[in-house]
Amino acid sequence: MVLKHDTSIPLHQQLSDSLRRDIETGKYAPGQKIPTELELHQLYQVSRVTVRSALDSLVKSGLLIRRRGKGTFVAQSRMSRSITHDISFSDMCLQSGMVPGARTIKSVIEAASDDDLRELELTPPAQVVVLERIRYANSVPVCIEIHRMPERYLFLLEENLNNASLQKAIAAHNISWVGYGKTIKLVYAPYDIAKYLSVSQGYPLISIQAVSFDDQGPAHRVTQLVVGDRLELHTT
Numbered sequence: 001m002v003l004k005h006d007t008s009i010p011l012h013q014q015l016s017d018s019l020r021r022d023i024e025t026g027k028y029a030p031g032q033k034i035p036t037e038l039e040l041h042q043l044y045q046v047s048r049v050t051v052r053s054a055l056d057s058l059v060k061s062g063l064l065i066r067r068r069g070k071g072t073f074v075a076q077s078r079m080s081r082s083i084t085h086d087i088s089f090s091d092m093c094l095q096s097g098m099v100p101g102a103r104t105i106k107s108v109i110e111a112a113s114d115d116d117l118r119e120l121e122l123t124p125p126a127q128v129v130v131l132e133r134i135r136y137a138n139s140v141p142v143c144i145e146i147h148r149m150p151e152r153y154l155f156l157l158e159e160n161l162n163n164a165s166l167q168k169a170i171a172a173h174n175i176s177w178v179g180y181g182k183t184i185k186l187v188y189a190p191y192d193i194a195k196y197l198s199v200s201q202g203y204p205l206i207s208i209q210a211v212s213f214d215d216q217g218p219a220h221r222v223t224q225l226v227v228g229d230r231l232e233l234h235t236t
């Protein structure tokens with residue numbers, strides 16, 4: 001396949017448009033790995049610089065995502081979440097037509113931080129239950145969840161929360177959480193988070209922080225670090 005050199009349209013734009021058409025027509029499906037830079041260089045007979053520029057534009061537009069050490073993939077459809085209503089990650093996936101998944105990477109009890117003491121209204125010295133999980137949509141890592149809870153949630157350390165709903169786990173103990181307010185901001189992935197999410201260090205993430213309550217008071221601090229191009233937020 002050869003691009004046109006006798007036109008005012010830059011080669012990188014022609015290549016970008018060609019790849020965009022291939023994605024829109026289903027030649028490359030959501031989640032599918034596209035050819036490497038070298039393969040595209042050989043296929044389209046353009047320089048590696050041209051290929052890289054075309055891919056960069058498609059990454060910036062959200063059509064492609066790069067996964068460190070794995071290659072470049074067609075982006076999955078974005079999930080949609082209301083910031084005015086509480087919804088679990090699992091339910092958010094299902095509403096978006098995706099299959100939810102989870103892998104626990106930390107399950108411990110540790111000394112409460114200053115933020116734990118303040119937001120969970122604990123008296124020092126206190127300890128908190130800490131759960132950290134990678135959340136997947138259609139087997140693609142989308143989010144890191146960091147949960148911090150008072151010691152009355154020690155029972156969660158005995159639960160197998162891989163590919164399971166935390167909300168259902170607490171509901172099985174006749175507990176429900178009600179959240180009040182969220183803090184949303186842009187952050188950039190440090191090395192360890194980037195590795196878990198298969199993105200490059202410094203990749204933009206949406207940080208969503210919230211505190212929930214049970215019938216005994218403040219019960220749950222959560223921070224969700226979501227890959228920035230995998231989620232759209234709305235207020236309705």
